[in-house]
Amino acid sequence: MLKQMQQQIERLKAQGATYVDARWYPFEETNALSMWNGNLKNATSARESGMGIRVLYKGAWGFSASSDLGDVTGLFDKAFDNARVAAERVTFPVRLAEKDALQAKFESPCRLNPFDVPLAEKIAFLKEMDEKMNQEGVFQRFGDLTFVRKQIVFVDSEGSEIEKLITEVFSSLQVAGLDDQGEMFERKYRLDRQGDSRGWESIDRQLFSENAERIVREMNQVRAAEACPKEDRSVILLPGIMFLQTHETIGHALELDRILGYELAYAGGSFVTLNDFGKLRYGSPKLTARANATLPNSPGSFGYDDDGVPAQDNVLIDKGILVGAITGRQMVEEANAKSRREIFKGSSGANRATSFYRVPIERMTNINIDPGTDGSLDDIVRNTEKGIILDGDRSWSIGSNREQFHFANEIGWLVEDGQVTKVVKNATYKGDTVKFWNSLSAVGDESTWKVEFVENCGKGQPNQIMQLGHGVPVCRFDNVRIGE
Numbered sequence: 001m002l003k004q005m006q007q008q009i010e011r012l013k014a015q016g017a018t019y020v021d022a023r024w025y026p027f028e029e030t031n032a033l034s035m036w037n038g039n040l041k042n043a044t045s046a047r048e049s050g051m052g053i054r055v056l057y058k059g060a061w062g063f064s065a066s067s068d069l070g071d072v073t074g075l076f077d078k079a080f081d082n083a084r085v086a087a088e089r090v091t092f093p094v095r096l097a098e099k100d101a102l103q104a105k106f107e108s109p110c111r112l113n114p115f116d117v118p119l120a121e122k123i124a125f126l127k128e129m130d131e132k133m134n135q136e137g138v139f140q141r142f143g144d145l146t147f148v149r150k151q152i153v154f155v156d157s158e159g160s161e162i163e164k165l166i167t168e169v170f171s172s173l174q175v176a177g178l179d180d181q182g183e184m185f186e187r188k189y190r191l192d193r194q195g196d197s198r199g200w201e202s203i204d205r206q207l208f209s210e211n212a213e214r215i216v217r218e219m220n221q222v223r224a225a226e227a228c229p230k231e232d233r234s235v236i237l238l239p240g241i242m243f244l245q246t247h248e249t250i251g252h253a254l255e256l257d258r259i260l261g262y263e264l265a266y267a268g269g270s271f272v273t274l275n276d277f278g279k280l281r282y283g284s285p286k287l288t289a290r291a292n293a294t295l296p297n298s299p300g301s302f303g304y305d306d307d308g309v310p311a312q313d314n315v316l317i318d319k320g321i322l323v324g325a326i327t328g329r330q331m332v333e334e335a336n337a338k339s340r341r342e343i344f345k346g347s348s349g350a351n352r353a354t355s356f357y358r359v360p361i362e363r364m365t366n367i368n369i370d371p372g373t374d375g376s377l378d379d380i381v382r383n384t385e386k387g388i389i390l391d392g393d394r395s396w397s398i399g400s401n402r403e404q405f406h407f408a409n410e411i412g413w414l415v416e417d418g419q420v421t422k423v424v425k426n427a428t429y430k431g432d433t434v435k436f437w438n439s440l441s442a443v444g445d446e447s448t449w450k451v452e453f454v455e456n457c458g459k460g461q462p463n464q465i466m467q468l469g470h471g472v473p474v475c476r477f478d479n480v481r482i483g484e
């Protein structure tokens, strides 16, 4: 098949195509299970294969994809035909940033292939966790497991030949209970990065059991708690909410296609403009954020993106100043041309497609915040006069240009004069993105840094679901409105 793909690419080049690439998925398999109150609610398996082809002709893209590879010539011709039609209506001719042509392989770390594990063993795990969560005060119990394994072969007209084998494991536990007014409260645990490998071995019974006990205990504390006060306080965000803060108000805001207005009709724009790069004080000097697709063992690390560009570790915000974006080959050329300066020196290697039947678009890799020098969580609490520790995402609402946000949390712990005093329920906080990041007053050290996984980030029309990670420390922000 590889040979056939290369021959087809040469054929279209000879017919005048500027650039051609093809992504062949020999297989992509998924297996998802969920258990609700002890009942197996869902157990599905799927397997598909196919190919997607992009052709660039006179500044316009054409795309075709099929799971039927009986007529590969026809499939390539269709992509070229689509590019020819699109070339009649070009508003801004597509150019691609330079890259090196690579012959490479990438395999995500996996010791035990989850597709070799019998279904009965997966169900037994969910059953065991369900029993652990079946405690007084728990009204609903939920557990899930999701496994993905896919092989991708990428070739292009510039001489690239890249093969990837990716295995993903996601899992979560959740409990819900009612307070004496009948209001429901939830607490969940999501599997985060554990060690250097993520196959079936990451479904660690002891780890999950400890977290099952913890979420039951904390949910019961919230049920019995008083309401969160409505006032201004310092908020201390644990990784279980810090990842979402980073995702929504740094990650999405810095996707270059969004900055250029390509997502306006669907996922929204960004308050960031091309003039802001190198200038905008996005956050306090304690804030350094990066897109690091080289972090081992995370869904945001994939070796090479779907432009064939190697994974990189790029700074987005350097000591508070905006310096970088999440980019692919096409958008950096367009941004540089439109701003009449060279903001971007090439693709940052973040163009990804959810599958063979979608075109790649700019997606978050691992959008991380560097650990800081303000010590452990205990150190930060000790140095906080009037604050609240927050964890868990309960609901979220974000301005369409990512300029404001409101997050509700699963749990809050009030802090008075350096001491944790009590748990509160219905904890929320809100703010304006730039003002909020500029109020960052403490960043925890390595001991507070965790890599949280995001299984279902949505973007694009037609919609594309993407997986990624966020390595984030505990952070404190001052003068934040809470409780409303």
Ligand SMILES: [Zn+2]
Residues within 6 Å of the ligand: 247, 252, 456, 457, 458
């Ligand atoms: Zn998202």
